[in-house]
Amino acid sequence: MDYKPQQIEKKWQDAWRTSRAFEVTEDPARPKFYCLEMFAYPSGHAHVGHVRNYMIGDVVARMKRMRGFNVLHPFGWDAFGLPAENAAIKSNTHPETWTLDNIAHMKGQLQRLGISYAWEREIATCLPDYYRWNQWLFIRMFERSLAYRRRSTVNWCPSCQTVLANEQVVDGGCWRCGTPVTTRELEQWFFRITSYADELLDAIAKLDEWPEKVLTMQRNWIGRSEGARVRFALAGPPQSPSPDPIEVFTTRIDTIYGATFVLLAPEHPMVERFAQESADPAAFRASVNRFRSQDRTARMTGEVEKEGFDTGRKTINPFTGAAVPIWVANFVLVEYGTGAVMGVPAHDERDYEFARKYNLPIQVVVRPPDGPTPDVEKMTEAVSNDGVLVNSGPFDGMTSDAAREALTAEAVRRGIGEGTVQYRLKDWGISRQRYWGTPIPMLYCDKCGIVPVRDEDLPVVLPKTAEFSGRGDSPLAQIPEFVNAICWKCGGPAKRETDTMDTFVDSSWYFFRFCDPKNDAMAFEPAKATYWGPVDFYSGGIEHAILHLIYSRFFTRVFRDLGMVGMDEPFQRVLTQGMVLRNGQVMSKSKGNVVDPDDMIQKFGADALRVYVTFVAPPEKEIEWTDAGLEGSFRFLARVWRLVDAVCDTIAGDGIPAPTGTDLDESERALRRKTHDTIRRVTQDLDPRVHLNTAVSALMELVNELYQFCDRPGRSIAVRRGETAAPAGVVERKETVAVLKEAVEALVLMLSPFAPHMSEELWERLGHTGGIAATAWPEYDAEVAKAEEVVVPVQINGKVRARLTVPAGTSDDDLQVLALADRQVQVHVKDKPIKKIVVVNGGKLVSIVV
């Protein structure tokens, strides 16, 4: 009977569905395991890149289930977002229709892959029974000042016509479409993620099962730097003096005696005031505007040449007492620190470049710890390392470290500054001027101001009818029935907020909803989230290293502080899987290089596809798709199939005792050894390591060994076609049958996470009922796996010159004697004196030096 994957796969997928094989409930008696792959954006069609991610999780889930864990393995849809709305504009469908159709299609694709999902827990974030809890949480955050509204300059994508969070600006472009980002002034809702900045940063140290790379990215993203704010008073007036000082942020207050100018960002509020107070405000503004209009992206990434212009005003260096000029500089960022910096050209590269260009004074105030004070005349670049202070009055001779402390203390004493911690991380702007998202549940009442919607009035349902203009004004604002509401506080008229939430809100807590997905009284029951959480194994793309993974860590803390979950971190272990490329490029519709899993299933079956994507490379690595590789995986499965087909009648059924150590001949002992060694290797490769590729190769080796075993002369169970051929009536030794049964069954069980359909079918044909999913993982017996004879290589001067075959456990002394007696060894040693002889690691190898 040939291997025909399609019928088998259909049969078992149906069986799993009807028996609800992967549905679970909390069971305190068993260890839990929460296995999750990043849920999918329903873009239309799953491609093999998705398949790879889901396979990694499914292999882990199925293996853990067999190893006795209560495994939660759910799936859902990150269903709000722009493409649905764009599709609606383009093809005149409703975003909901488009989304739900895509979900239906992709769900079918995933089901044809035989992934062991608890489908009853499926969620879609675009449905009110999900997003109402976004709204609920938003209100809780509002009550705690974790959600607030302010007018601010925001990142704007002209193509998507919406605001972007800082995290969503990648290389100055939109994370989704790459269009260069511009700015706008808008009233926006923000989540105060910065309240958790320290905690998010400190806890990174405890995430020891996350990829180092992701942690580094998060550390950089949070970007904590310790420094000081110092206020520089304005110097006497050309015209009218301003009382407000200029506050700068610096991490190098130790160099403040060298601050010979102060730089303002073009957007700094003081700049406009200086313009007003200047002799020629128009000319002043023109100069500033030249910088402001410079390409924002280029300015941010330092591609633009450093330029500035003198405001004509001066400020007093509070430590030297000198009046120093105030310049506007295009490279100073308004959004970082205070938007103003002190210029210390001797010790900062940018300031040095700027000072040289505009001929500003340079004052050295730090010398190297073991060298002389640099001579300004001979300097060709700034000396930015820490050192020892000079030309710094009473602080001379202090190290930079000590000086930072002393100078900060002095600033505090004089009331002109204080130590501070500055983060790169900004609060998360979540307002989006688009339709297809969660309505922000807020009312604006003329009398009462900003009023949150009452819990009992949730959800604020997204209206079905809306104009999708794509023009950048919120579509919801065009719907009077939506906008006009009653303020529940005063009963007067109120307007609804018409922006929707960033879809990253949806994905920041969905893993908790999976713990209790049908709950319509609360987001989830705390006890359930606490039973299942945190996610033990989470796999997905590296592109979420900062966005999704940092927001989720933030939300988990918010839920914790609401008393909803008993954990700080959402994900115990994170695996970032490599992408699937074709012709060296990411698969995408526009490039026309998408491999549709359904085509592959049609040709080779889901099991072959599953084996291929797990075998071809380690999960973290990128892979290049090849059809030949997939065929190879199919061949392997067909080989397993033929093997089991050939031996099935011999080994199926009860009454075959488990093999024991005694009475086995050499080939039988060898096979048992291989079986148990394979169990050990595969088990360790899957848990705790997730080396799926080497686990598959271990199984391949076992199959090769089984072919050899069955094909030994005289066996009746030869699998080679045309040689079935042992003399009629040959009956195998009962020991042979027992050993073979053990090997084949272990093989089928261990193959089942990779090729579940075929394995179930073979398991059934081997006479078992109840299904593999409910069968225990094979146990490894170290005694059996132990080799009886070992081959010990003998090295002479580092090169292997002989191999000794000796019984396991031969003593070191005996090995030395045997090695020296070996003919090959003697040939190489000849009459050279032996300098040293070493037996390593309990008889693994003999090393002779002559």
Next chain:
RNA sequence: GCGAAAGUGGCGGAACUGGCAGACGCGCCGGACUUAGGAUCCGGUGACCGAAAGGUCAUUGGGGGUUCGACUCCCCCCUUUCGCACCA
């Protein structure tokens, strides 16, 4: 520029704590079976010698070092990928 990771046959990759480099698969070559095979099975696949057993040499980006022994550890260099990129 800064930081991190990586570099192994024709290709994907393996080698766990420093101990037989190249497992497993793809591809290729040969053979068996066959009317036929792009199916299947067996064997080979760094170079050279040999019919074979076997032998000799080379070898993990390059150079140096530590060690009885280095893909693995240390130093320098080269290349690639990724991340950050005027953050004061």
